[in-house]
Amino acid sequence: MGVETGRITTDIPARLDRLPWARWHWLVVIGLGTVWILDGLEVTIVGSMSDALKDPTTGLGMSSSQIGQAGAIYVAGACVGALFWGHLTDRFGRKKLFLITLGVYMVATVLTAFSMAPWWYFGARFLTGFGIGGEYAAINSAIDELIPASYRGRVDVAINGSYWVGAAGGALLTIPLLDPTVIDAEWGWRLAFGLGAILAVGILLVRRNVPESPRWLFIHGRDEEAEKIVHGIEWTVSEETGEQLPDVDETITIRQRRAIPFTTIARTVFTLYPKRTVLCFSLFVGQAFLYNAFFFTYGDTLSTFLGVDQTGWYIAVFALSNFVGALALGPLFDRVGRVRMITFTYVFSGVLLGVTGFLLGSVSAVSLTILGAVIFFFASAGASAAYLTSSEVFPMETRALCIAFFYAIGTAAGGISGPLLFGWLIDRASASGDITGIAPGYFLGAGLMVAAGVVEAFLGVKAEGRSLESIAQPLTAEDANDSEDAGEPTPR
Structure with a gap:
């Protein structure tokens, strides 16, 4: 399967990177990037309907503990799905997988809407995460390989930040759907999941x-x-x-292969680029714990300790600040630098x-939301950049x-332990009515x-403004063997 099938010299990467922004690129953004809206919708619906x-x-x-467990199960499904679908995406192509994983999500979220018992709900949440996790791998790789180099940073940050469009939408949708005077309480939360499908x-x-x-095609013959x-x-x-596209003179010579052995991939990550491996792991663990620990149980915190009956308005404001942060700060990742x-x-x-952890004893629902909005205005752009970096x-x-x-390793460390820890902290703190009991989770995050x-x-x-091939030379490039034995390239 890893046998060389040919050798070509191509200018395709340079031709894609020199393109001006056009409506066609919006097709890519809308068709692929909107998956984060689904993820935000899913997570927020759960947080709002505790x-x-x-x-x-x-x-x-x-x-409350089971709500936290459900969040952890969703993230666990996303971790398993990311690894399962990620390998298939590199082997069989971006498009096949980003169509299949979206289909898995649709089926799973419908199953969630028909949950009859906690065990059914847990299983459906795992499958939903399984589909979403595959989306992360297939979509991020496809977007970066289709978007011009000079726009890649801001587009990636903004697209990952669109998660919060779904979060705000999910929060606002739950207001009428969870109002028994509008929709019967037995059906409201089920309809919320059905809207995702x-x-x-x-x-x-x-x-x-799309x-x-x-880039994937020419490497695979x-x-x-x-x-x-x-x-x-x-x-x-x-x-x-209406522009005449300039000619390019930058080429790359590739040894085409039908598939890349998994051992080669593992060697690349751990031997050729050990510093980059540590970097990506650190970024994912930090953002995953911060977000999953705080946001998965944010609605529960408002209702349990701060007397909020309808959390949707608060979560919508919080979510909006996240998206605005990604949009406002995104261009700086290309201009100021990664x-x-x-x-x-x-x-x-x-x-x-x-600081917010130290202030928990004196916060109200409004002040906690304001603090969260300010924190995640900045955190949103940084967390999105973790996906961009990897x-x-x-x-x-x-x-x-x-x-x-x-995503799987970092999220497993932060995204599974976070909801479990916060669910446990909320249960423990609610027994005494002391909100400061959840502060240790804030300090750890x-x-x-x-x-x-x-x-x-x-x-x-x-990496700002540079082609993907100059940041990390393809394994199938003609002189790849020489560079693999030379240790990790020095970042420029």
Whole structure:
């Protein structure tokens, strides 16, 4: 399967990177990037409907600990799905997998809506996460390989930040859906999950028009198909912008292979790029614990300690600040640079979270939401950049699996333990009515974020404006063997 099938010299990467922004690129953004809206919708619906799920008559009779367990199970499914689908994405192509994983999500979220008992709900949440996890690997790799180098940072940060559009939408949707005077309490929370499947159908219709990654195609011996796709993109972009595209003279010589052995991929991550491996692991652990620990149980915190009956408005404000932060700060990741911006957003948001932990004893629902909005205005852009980093700094043949690997490992460490820890802290603190009982979780999340920012300052890669092939040379490039034996390249 790993046998060389040919050798070509191609200018496809340079041709894709020199394209001006056009409506065609919006097709890619809408068709692929909107998956984060689904993820935000899923997580927020669960966070907003904790009381509805606890009701033994109209809900499923779940406890706060079980709500936290359900969040952990969803993340566990996403971790397993990321690894499973990530390897298949690198082997069989981006397009096949981003269509299949969306289908898995649609089926699973419908099953969630029909939950009849906690065990059913847990199983459906695992499958939903299983589909979403595969989306992360397939989508991030496809987006980075289709978006021009000069726009890649801001587009990636904004797209990952669109998670919060779904979060805000989910929070607002739960207001009427969980109002028994509008919709029967037994059906409201089920309809909330069903709406996710309806949105996914619309995304699937758009996504069918997004092409396979030409970079993936020419490495896997399908250079004629890659050339045809790039020629079509160039014609479309030229027509849409009215610009004559300049010629390129930058080429790369590739040894084409049908598949890359898993041992080669593992050797690449742990032997050729050990510093980048530490960097990505640190970024993912920090942001995963911060977000999953705080946000999975944010609605429960408002209702349990601060007397909020309808958490949707608070979560919508919190979510909006996250998305605005990604949009506002995203361009700076291309202009100011990856290392400076990631370091700043991680360290600053971590320090602010630690301060919030000390203030918990005196907060109200409004002040806690304001503090959270300020913290995650900065944290959102940094967390999005973790996905950007993992998709940029490793060779193309390993891109999807590397995204999946770091997402799974980092999220397993922070995203599974976070909801479990916070669920336990809330149960324990609610017995005494003391909200400061959840402060240790805040302090831990703050410490991990600051530590990750420090790692970025020392090990970060200056990837802004550079082609993916110059950041990490493809394994199948003609002189790849020489570079593999030379140790980790020095970031420029």
